[in-house]
Amino acid sequence: MTVRTRFAPSPTGYMHIGGMRTALFNWLWARRHGGQFILRIDDTDKVRNLDAALQPILHAFRWLGLEWDEGPEIGGPRGPYFQSQRGEFYAAAAARLLASGAAYRDYDTPEQIKADREAAEKEKRPYITVRRSLELSDAQRAACEAEGRPSVVRLLVPRDRKVSVDDHVRGRVEWDCGLIPDPVILRSDGSPLYNFATVVDDVAFEITHVIRAEEHLTNTAVQLLIYEALQAPTPEFAHIPFVAAPGTTRKLSKRELGKYRTNPQFKRMFDVADSVLPRLGLACDDALNPVMVAFYEEVGFLPEAVLNALARLGWSLDDRTEYMSREFLVENFSLDRVVKGAAALDPDKLFAFQEHWMGQRPPEVKVERCLANLVRAGLVAAPVTAESRAFVERLVAALGERIKVFSDIVGYDEYFVADEDLRYDDKAFEKRIMKPERALPLLTSYRQSLQECPSFSAADLETHLRTFIDAQGVGLADIVHAIRVATTGKPAGPGLFDCLELLGRDRTLHRLDLAIARASAA
């Protein structure tokens, strides 16, 4: 039997990073066994703009290279793949259960149910359905129908027994059916509930392995009962641990975004969000933040890195393998090596994976993506000229491994702004130019001596500066920092001579003049 797994997102307009991890495990398991991975859209709630709400999700799958074999946009033999279009299947399945006596129509009002529940709570006994409607005579039932009384369809839970599942990661888990209230499977308007629709669809799609987050473990009891009632074969289950927020054991949730901002382990990501998103004309909002997949793409993470990090969250191959490509994962993924405890997303580790995979990419990719970000930030003019491209190539080369994510490049705006617009890091300016007594005069005579520098190549600049410091009787460190701050405004960056070469003669001299003037005026 060929392995078939599925992921069933609700069209919400964004793809949660934790959900992506679940989807990844499903995809990996299907690919590992040469089976199919299906995308089904759980749009049982009416959504205003389905396409707009779905696109970000499909985009996230495409970005990570998790192609689906059946589902939206490509269809498949068992469609439709939108639950909103599968109403007839749910109705038919419910009718079968009604006919077989595995389900019953319940005429109790929501108020009655609520009262039952409260009564049970008051008496400190577990609530189970009272089943008044089951006592109704045929005549009474007919009367209810005749007067048009609303009713729901409930599954008749077989009490006095247990249900159990042999879960791939949890082992055997058992529930006492006597404690399970009869679940509603069809609302009074005839629409199906999640637990029911899911099972009907999983049966129809011939899903062999249900791999989902552990918060669904409890649902499994009811779903198992539905499979039985439907007389359908049950798939295998694997309840994987949820992804926790950095440094916590709580489920990563978009609702906690406010808290995450002040979470020290998550800070690094929000710092990136705050510093680069606005420059790219984007806002950190409900759809774009460190909980969402799109964030990592926008900010310039590599899909390989995100995929690798996600795969290592709750799963490992052995005691040493950390870096794994998609292909490698497909060949080696296994459910029995999924851990049971919740795993917290680790921004530091994600950056480490990013650094590794960035190193695997050829420099052209880095140039291309940095260029795109510079254009987006308005630092490089739209149709990129050969000249701009050549400059960025040199900048990126000089920056080397300082570029972690592609958007880091927008933090090096000093190479793109007009000399007059250069912003100085105040602390650095103070420390390197104002404070040291000799800094300003040194800078001034260096600026003069620069006239004699034969060329503005890094090599000539270095030879020249070394000659200069010898003549002045000072050390390299006595002036290097002042020059750097004066010309770039920053305390750190590429090697100084690379910086100056990149800026070129005119800009370097001009910026030196401006900095000297500024320091003298102070």
Add this chain to the structure above:
RNA sequence: GGCCCCAUCGUCUAGCGGCCUAGGACACUGGAUUUUCAGUCCAGGUACAGGGGUUCAAAUCCCCUUGGGGUCACCA
């Protein structure tokens, strides 16, 4: 509260009775290199939640306690 799940370094994890004076990765700390930062290279610290069993032997098996989490809808 009922039901269910979970528990090894700060984090992700290895460990499925002896190879464990607990291994790796990230992070961290110190040193080296460099004009700064990043990087690189060495070095270092840090963990089996607690208590009972079982066993010649327990991080590994069982029980209890504690702690953490999930779930209890005419949501998904």
